[in-house]
Amino acid sequence: MPNSDSVFHPNTQDELAQFVVTNAASERRPLIPIGGGTTSRKGSAENAVEIHLDQLNRVIDFPARDMTITVEAGIRMADLAKILRAENQRLPIDIPQADQATLGGVIASNWSGPRRYGCGTMRDYVIGISAIDASGQQFKAGGRVVKNVAGYDLCKLLVGSHGTLAIITQVTLKLRPLPESSGFVCLGFDTAREIEPVIDQLQRSATRPIVIDVWNQNFIEGRTIQRTLSPMLYVGYEGSERETLWQIQTLLAECKQFAPRIQETILDSSVKPFLFALTNLSGFSLTKLSGQFANRFKTCLPSSRTMEILQHADPYSGFIVGSHAGNGIVFGHHAGDYRAEEAEALYRPLRELVRSHGGTLIFSDVPSDWKFAETTWANLGPAATWMQRVKQQLDPLNLLKPGCLPVS
Amino acid sequence: MTLAVQNPSSESVTAIAATKLINRLREIVGEEGLLYNAEELLVYECDGYTVEKKVPDVVVFPTSTEQVVAIVKLCNELDVPFIPRGAGTSLAGGTLPIGGGVMITLTRMKRIIEVNLRDRYAVCEPGLVNLHLTNHLKETGFHYAPDPSSQGACTIGGNVATNSGGPHTLKYGVTVNHVLGVEAVMPDGSIAQFGGPCEDGPGYDLTGLFVGSEGTFGICTKVWVRLTRNPESYRTLLGVFETVAAATQAISAIIGAGIVPAALEMMDQGIIGALEAAFHFGFPLDAGAVLLIEVDGLEVAVEDEAVRIEDLCLQHGAREVRRARSAKERLLLWKCRKQAFGAIGRLSPSYCTQDGVVPRTKLPEILEFITDCGKRHGLRIVNVFHAGDGNIHPILLFDERDAEQVQRVLLASDEILTKCLDLGGSVTGEHGIGVEKISFMDKLFAPADLAVMKQLRDVFNPDNRCSPGKMLPTAGGCGTESHTHKSHPGRRAAM
Numbered sequence: 030m031p032n033s034d035s036v037f038h039p040n041t042q043d044e045l046a047q048f049v050v051t052n053a054a055s056e057r058r059p060l061i062p063i064g065g066g067t068t069s070r071k072g073s074a075e076n077a078v079e080i081h082l083d084q085l086n087r088v089i090d091f092p093a094r095d096m097t098i099t100v101e102a103g104i105r106m107a108d109l110a111k112i113l114r115a116e117n118q119r120l121p122i123d124i125p126q127a128d129q130a131t132l133g134g135v136i137a138s139n140w141s142g143p144r145r146y147g148c149g150t151m152r153d154y155v156i157g158i159s160a161i162d163a164s165g166q167q168f169k170a171g172g173r174v175v176k177n178v179a180g181y182d183l184c185k186l187l188v189g190s191h192g193t194l195a196i197i198t199q200v201t202l203k204l205r206p207l208p209e210s211s212g213f214v215c216l217g218f219d220t221a222r223e224i225e226p227v228i229d230q231l232q233r234s235a236t237r238p239i240v241i242d243v244w245n246q247n248f249i250e251g252r253t254i255q256r257t258l259s260p261m262l263y264v265g266y267e268g269s270e271r272e273t274l275w276q277i278q279t280l281l282a283e284c285k286q287f288a289p290r291i292q293e294t295i296l297d298s299s300v301k302p303f304l305f306a307l308t309n310l311s312g313f314s315l316t317k318l319s320g321q322f323a324n325r326f327k328t329c330l331p332s333s334r335t336m337e338i339l340q341h342a343d344p345y346s347g348f349i350v351g352s353h354a355g356n357g358i359v360f361g362h363h364a365g366d367y368r369a370e371e372a373e374a375l376y377r378p379l380r381e382l383v384r385s386h387g388g389t390l391i392f393s394d395v396p397s398d399w400k401f402a403e404t405t406w407a408n409l410g411p412a413a414t415w416m417q418r419v420k421q422q423l424d425p426l427n428l429l430k431p432g433c434l435p436v437s
Numbered sequence: 438m439t440l441a442v443q444n445p446s447s448e449s450v451t452a453i454a455a456t457k458l459i460n461r462l463r464e465i466v467g468e469e470g471l472l473y474n475a476e477e478l479l480v481y482e483c484d485g486y487t488v489e490k491k492v493p494d495v496v497v498f499p500t501s502t503e504q505v506v507a508i509v510k511l512c513n514e515l516d517v518p519f520i521p522r523g524a525g526t527s528l529a530g531g532t533l534p535i536g537g538g539v540m541i542t543l544t545r546m547k548r549i550i551e552v553n554l555r556d557r558y559a560v561c562e563p564g565l566v567n568l569h570l571t572n573h574l575k576e577t578g579f580h581y582a583p584d585p586s587s588q589g590a591c592t593i594g595g596n597v598a599t600n601s602g603g604p605h606t607l608k609y610g611v612t613v614n615h616v617l618g619v620e621a622v623m624p625d626g627s628i629a630q631f632g633g634p635c636e637d638g639p640g641y642d643l644t645g646l647f648v649g650s651e652g653t654f655g656i657c658t659k660v661w662v663r664l665t666r667n668p669e670s671y672r673t674l675l676g677v678f679e680t681v682a683a684a685t686q687a688i689s690a691i692i693g694a695g696i697v698p699a700a701l702e703m704m705d706q707g708i709i710g711a712l713e714a715a716f717h718f719g720f721p722l723d724a725g726a727v728l729l730i731e732v733d734g735l736e737v738a739v740e741d742e743a744v745r746i747e748d749l750c751l752q753h754g755a756r757e758v759r760r761a762r763s764a765k766e767r768l769l770l771w772k773c774r775k776q777a778f779g780a781i782g783r784l785s786p787s788y789c790t791q792d793g794v795v796p797r798t799k800l801p802e803i804l805e806f807i808t809d810c811g812k813r814h815g816l817r818i819v820n821v822f823h824a825g826d827g828n829i830h831p832i833l834l835f836d837e838r839d840a841e842q843v844q845r846v847l848l849a850s851d852e853i854l855t856k857c858l859d860l861g862g863s864v865t866g867e868h869g870i871g872v873e874k875i876s877f878m879d880k881l882f883a884p885a886d887l888a889v890m891k892q893l894r895d896v897f898n899p900d901n902r903c904s905p906g907k908m909l910p911t912a913g914g915c916g917t918e919s920h921t922h923k924s925h926p927g928r929r930a931a932m
Contacts, residue, residue: 097796153610179878179882235735268735389635415631415896
């Protein structure tokens with residue numbers, strides 16, 4: 030997409046800073062930073078300029094022996110993975126549409142995938158960050174060493190900030206070695222309720238899973254993943270070949286008592302397409318379904334309550350739901366065009382259930398008249414006020430993605 | 438009442454104001470929750486960083502969040518600075534009460550409120566001693582991963598303020614990677630909760646921002662921490678090397694081979710001597726350096742890793758690689774490492790340790806520089822540090838009664854940290870900025886970086902009454918002071 034009145038493609042960080050300075054001093058148009066455009070949470074600003082960061086994609090420094098890399102934020106996730114793989118290293122965050130998604134976008138949206146149970150999330154890997162605030166001021170925090178407590182940790186603040194506080198331009202990451210092997214155990218049950226005792230057992234298992242996902246339904250064609258309405262528990266392992274195999278065997282033995290209806294293992298060359306499918310499934314609800322609103326939602330609650338949500342949102346209710354069950358993250362959608370009051374009736378019981386467990390239910394990509402979808406923020410209490418103050422302080426004119434987060 | 442919020446060197450609380458302050462505080466915490474006599478306050482004149490000293494006007498020991506709220510509101514009403522303190526184990530003067538005022542010591546808020554193994558978290562009060570949490574979890578199969586060397590004394594709240602590390606952070610990460618949420622009494626006296634037991638809460642990660650803010654964003658009164666499964670097995674190795682250079686090459690080889698040990702610590706000849714005298718472990722006194730390497734995980738995996746590490750050490754010039762033969766021997770090795778600073782008393786009356794970080798591959802360069810630096814300033818410097826993270830801890834030995842020696846220690850420290858920056862590193866990996874390294878902030882960060890940080894401090898702590906003089910350098914100054922002189926406001930206040 031060429032530059033136009035509403036689209037700007039900076040070639041350098043300085044060029045971007047200059048653009049933002051000029052904008053702040055003159056027209057003060059809203060700015061929408063965009064990486065690969067794989068998430069659609071753009072906010073609701075009129076007369077906005079889209080800042081496309083995909084040309085800021087240079088590798089600044091890759092001291093492989095130090096296991097860190099410094100890159101510009103517009104680098105595509107797949108390109109980054111390829112560079113790291115050449116040195117037997119990785120950033121263990123599973124990203125759907127990795128050939129499109131950019132690092133900056135993944136950081137801004139705090140995306141995570143199945144391996145977050147064992148490998149953590151972006152906040153655990155970003156050790157240095159450079160960004161441009163709404164006035165065009167370039168600033169940085171952290172550094173290029175793996176351990177560093179100098180200054181306030183603005184990396185944490187910008188991870189998950191959805192581009193509302195500053196435009197992320199450059200990042201230093203801590204890296205991990207590629208594992209020698211990985212494998213999965215897939216267990217199918219009749220109901221989600223039957224899975225909670227299995228996850229409970231996993232907390233005491235002799236094995237150390239890195240993935241604990243549960244899905245109630247999926248739409249993937251082909252043999253990479255089961256097509257079933259039964260809820261499936263996917264438990265993933267990594268390590269040396271011996272270690273992975275031992276863990277899979279051990280888990281199967283430990284799970285005999287639960288009498289799963291389906292039991293499969295995924296090993297060797299099947300792992301990659303399987304993980305790819307699982308990752309893209311978790312990103313499935315990211316994209317709009319044939320022009321309709323996807324009615325995406327995400328809940329965060331204690332892991333032990335996850336199966337209650339899946340039980341509630343069983344496939345016959347029309348919900349398509351997946352979860353990083355070990356982390357208490359449930360995401361999904363309910364395809365279809367609903368009027369606001371219908372949607373509210375549909376989601377109210379789910380939200381009541383989530384709240385009763387101290388969790389939150391967040392919507393994104395819903396029609397603007399779904400006013401009920403915004404009220405979840407009230408649950409944040411005083412924290413929401415502090416978030417608002419942070420936003421006001423760093424972006425007093427509300428130029429960065431206005432309307433994207435209720436705090437703005 | 439003129440208090441030193443803006444000017445740390447100005448006079449402290451006047452006698453009349455102090456009496457009023459103490460009377461009002463007594464209403465909140467009772468006589469048993471107060472210290473104000475000069476000889477009692479002396480204990481609080483410094484923390485683990487003894488180079489600079491300043492007594493608070495009063496020390497108060499709240500036992501509840503409500504009491505902390507009342508204390509903070511009172512300080513605001515009377516315009517008195519306040520500073521939170523845990524066990525005072527900071528090695529950077531993090532709890533030095535610049536400008537005096539009220540020191541809020543949280544060691545009586547030490548309850549473990551909840552342990553939830555199914556959801557892998559615990560909730561505790563800030564005064565809980567780090568090790569007491571892990572001891573409490575014994576037999577559960579879980580532990581709290583961050584393990585600073587001072588874990589037998591330091592508190593969880595202090596760890597949160599400093600974003601503390603420890604030997605096992607190489608594999609497990611530092612405090613912030615294990616904190617799910619905090620409750621804090623904000624500098625305006627309100628209570629806020631950031632994060633909590635659920636991951637990925639909506640909005641900004643204020644938990645992540647709060648951790649490591651060194652008490653400048655508020656006073657932590659409750660913490661939700663992530664619990665970690667205990668490893669099934671350990672292999673603990675001691676690689677003995679002729680030179681520091683050979684040992685650092687072995688470190689590069691281990692990491693380069695894709696092994697992430699749970700811990701990878703180096704001790705040089707100077708510290709080995711002191712440790713041997715203290716613990717009689719059987720360390721080789723003639724070795725140039727030893728590496729303490731631990732791998733942990735499943736039994737099926739650790740043996741293979743240990744064998745690979747042994748091979749790599751031997752390939753890179755280790756003269757021998759020993760293994761801890763029992764759990765008891767492993768614990769003794771870790772006791773030696775974690776109490777290394779205690780053993781320094783055998784070497785000199787005072788010490789000052791630095792906390793610089795360099796990219797791992799620059800370790801030989803920085804260690805050589807430290808040796809030269811010690812020679813140049815006529816100081817003995819020994820090293821025991823987290824080599825796997827590139828986090829050095831040169832320990833400068835001196836006698837604090839000798840002002841000239843103190844001056845040399847400050848100069849040498851300054852040079853070492855400057856060199857860390859030149860090598861692409863940082864001045865602090867886990868001890869924090871405190872007062873010790875505040876003058877490095879404008880070397881490490883550009884004015885624009887510091888401006889954004891100041892904007893954030895202004896959000897939470899606009900009057901700078903909470904932990905004044907910490908983290909961010911004060912603007913202005915007359916410009917005639919030397920770098921090292923400017924960097925030590927507490928010392929200036931003490932003199």
